[in-house]
Amino acid sequence: MKYEPVGVFDSGVGGLTVAREIMRQLPKERIVYFGDTARVPYGSKSQETIIRYSRQIIRFLKTRNVKAIVVACNTASAFALDTIQPELDIPIIGVVKPGAKIAAETTRSGKVGVIGTEGTIRSRIYTETIAKHDPNIQVMAKACPLLVPLVEEGWLKDKITVEVATRYLQPFLESDVDTLIMGCTHYPLLRSMLRRILGNQVNLVNPAYETARGLKRLLQDNDLVNDGKCTADGKHYEFYVSDAAEKFMEFANNILPYDIDNTQLIHIEEY
Amino acid sequence: MKYEPVGVFDSGVGGLTVAREIMRQLPKERIVYFGDTARVPYGSKSQETIIRYSRQIIRFLKTRNVKAIVVACNTASAFALDTIQPELDIPIIGVVKPGAKIAAETTRSGKVGVIGTEGTIRSRIYTETIAKHDPNIQVMAKACPLLVPLVEEGWLKDKITVEVATRYLQPFLESDVDTLIMGCTHYPLLRSMLRRILGNQVNLVNPAYETARGLKRLLQDNDLVNDGKCTADGKHYEFYVSDAAEKFMEFANNILPYDIDNTQLIHIEEY
Numbered sequence: 049m050k051y052e053p054v055g056v057f058d059s060g061v062g063g064l065t066v067a068r069e070i071m072r073q074l075p076k077e078r079i080v081y082f083g084d085t086a087r088v089p090y091g092s093k094s095q096e097t098i099i100r101y102s103r104q105i106i107r108f109l110k111t112r113n114v115k116a117i118v119v120a121c122n123t124a125s126a127f128a129l130d131t132i133q134p135e136l137d138i139p140i141i142g143v144v145k146p147g148a149k150i151a152a153e154t155t156r157s158g159k160v161g162v163i164g165t166e167g168t169i170r171s172r173i174y175t176e177t178i179a180k181h182d183p184n185i186q187v188m189a190k191a192c193p194l195l196v197p198l199v200e201e202g203w204l205k206d207k208i209t210v211e212v213a214t215r216y217l218q219p220f221l222e223s224d225v226d227t228l229i230m231g232c233t234h235y236p237l238l239r240s241m242l243r244r245i246l247g248n249q250v251n252l253v254n255p256a257y258e259t260a261r262g263l264k265r266l267l268q269d270n271d272l273v274n275d276g277k278c279t280a281d282g283k284h285y286e287f288y289v290s291d292a293a294e295k296f297m298e299f300a301n302n303i304l305p306y307d308i309d310n311t312q313l314i315h316i317e318e319y
Numbered sequence: 320m321k322y323e324p325v326g327v328f329d330s331g332v333g334g335l336t337v338a339r340e341i342m343r344q345l346p347k348e349r350i351v352y353f354g355d356t357a358r359v360p361y362g363s364k365s366q367e368t369i370i371r372y373s374r375q376i377i378r379f380l381k382t383r384n385v386k387a388i389v390v391a392c393n394t395a396s397a398f399a400l401d402t403i404q405p406e407l408d409i410p411i412i413g414v415v416k417p418g419a420k421i422a423a424e425t426t427r428s429g430k431v432g433v434i435g436t437e438g439t440i441r442s443r444i445y446t447e448t449i450a451k452h453d454p455n456i457q458v459m460a461k462a463c464p465l466l467v468p469l470v471e472e473g474w475l476k477d478k479i480t481v482e483v484a485t486r487y488l489q490p491f492l493e494s495d496v497d498t499l500i501m502g503c504t505h506y507p508l509l510r511s512m513l514r515r516i517l518g519n520q521v522n523l524v525n526p527a528y529e530t531a532r533g534l535k536r537l538l539q540d541n542d543l544v545n546d547g548k549c550t551a552d553g554k555h556y557e558f559y560v561s562d563a564a565e566k567f568m569e570f571a572n573n574i575l576p577y578d579i580d581n582t583q584l585i586h587i588e589e590y
Contacts, residue, residue: 085364086358086364086368087357087358088363092356092359092471092563092566093356093357093562093563094562094563096562097357097561097562193468193471193472194465194468194469194472197464197465197468198465200363200464201464201465208479208482208483208486211479211482212479215479290368291364291365291368292363292364292365295363317588
């Protein structure tokens, strides 16, 4: 079982920032990545729909014999993880809890900010998860629905993106928030811009990084660490999408440390 | 048959601008509207996927006994209409051909512009349809992927939206284009802004308006005009979505001339 791959899924390309962290921190692990590009984005959809989509994806990943699952999508972590976890016989981890935990541990002002999609923010998942760590921490949350389309348009360093991000971040600048969670997997691609807008007083939390650390512990606890001799070269990574494989590969090759040359299309609705 | 409703579908809320024109121009017609809010947007998805989705939606609409179908989505009109038309035993009309026809007839400079989603522009459907009317017309097409999220964020009169639209429209301002097709159903909601950016030299074509006119002719030609006594009061309109019915109604009530108080959720994947 320990030589089987880790399944990683997201609504589209955003979860590649999580896959990238796993590749960096756990270079011996094989990965099967699924991006639901036919039904992206998840951020504006309802909980019921996200649970249905997540179940389909997990059924698909299990056909690839995954030993553990990473929900590399904040909306799916918020909406579906608690429902799906008891249905599974393999370990699963989302991006929300690791990000919330480090933010709760890091803040000194006791005020944490969260930015994300409409779905993630509406779910109040970060607010509730942080409250479980420390009910005295105040959480200020803001949906930033335009940041994903701006990243996907490729306007990563554009002045319009700066203007939009500055407007979204304004309430945090006028507050005592000292820790801001990038609660959407696309946002780390805007990290240096967000950093410039927020200044050095605010600590930026990247849940992708914390999730890869959490996965490492989860594999250790379940005796699932791949201790084989294989070295990372991009060949033990498999990519699947529900639509537009070419476009996915192009985006992936801008993000990942290895060039990928094969992405398979599957009909996720059949799972 | 003539007393049955017209089926109208779109990837989400955008097609309501088409439904609104049908309500205005054909007030006696009943409408069954379907918005595929679980899988929106279509603009970035592949032709194969859009055809599959459109077939499912048409199977659903036929369970509502529709007498004709309006594809109120530019991407689906571009990708799916020609494939689906021969499979049907009722008339169907899309938004592309009526918009392309009026643009070809209106231009004096012989240069027509088109703006739309990535999918619509990549399909070259407007370029090819205009060429069928007059091969001498030059078509300049540009994808504007951020305009839909900006409309859905509600930034309809915002200076950031002006900046984004101005950047997208710049190539048209530097050209002899005298007719610009708003090739996405969300864009008429930005009409006055686009008009200000373009000035009065450019004629803005709204395919929604032309499609309602085309539907009128299509119903006449097929002896399907509803000549009953019913008057428009919002009660002979039915709305269905694949997700987030509440949010849909809120948006619809900002656009439509009648308040709607009932939108039903259906599982479109089961059709």
